[in-house]
Amino acid sequence: MKPLTSTSLPTFLERFDHFKNAEIQNITILSATSIQLHLFLQDTQRDFNWIDLYLVFEDVVDAKLPQEVNVSYIDSSDGFLLVYQDQLFKWSCEQDKSLIGTKNALCYIIAKSIKLKEEVPQ
Numbered sequence: 001m002k003p004l005t006s007t008s009l010p011t012f013l014e015r016f017d018h019f020k021n022a023e024i025q026n027i028t029i030l031s032a033t034s035i036q037l038h039l040f041l042q043d044t045q046r047d048f049n050w051i052d053l054y055l056v057f058e059d060v061v062d063a064k065l066p067q068e069v070n071v072s073y074i075d076s077s078d079g080f081l082l083v084y085q086d087q088l089f090k091w092s093c094e095q096d097k098s099l100i101g102t103k104n105a106l107c108y109i110i111a112k113s114i115k116l117k118e119e120v121p122q
Contacts, residue, residue, distance in 0.1 A: 059112035
């Protein structure tokens, strides 16, 4: 897994079109401070082919996660929010960048760092 930095975040978001129409495959709690988000989404660097993207949020400071059965119902037509603010990465299924907006979302993860892994389906 490679780290996602605050400086590489804008390019990363552009590459994956801010997660528009991404499918959440699952959200897995790896430990008390680590959560993995598995997405299936289009990659502009691979001619818009679909890939599996794993984001591992480390040193999680706060999170609100839906039950596994509800994950597939989360609408991603407008994309998901991923920002770096106040030395924290904030991912949310809503687009509101404010802390109140994030905490009012159906699901969110706030962490100190993120690592990622890409896999091309066979």
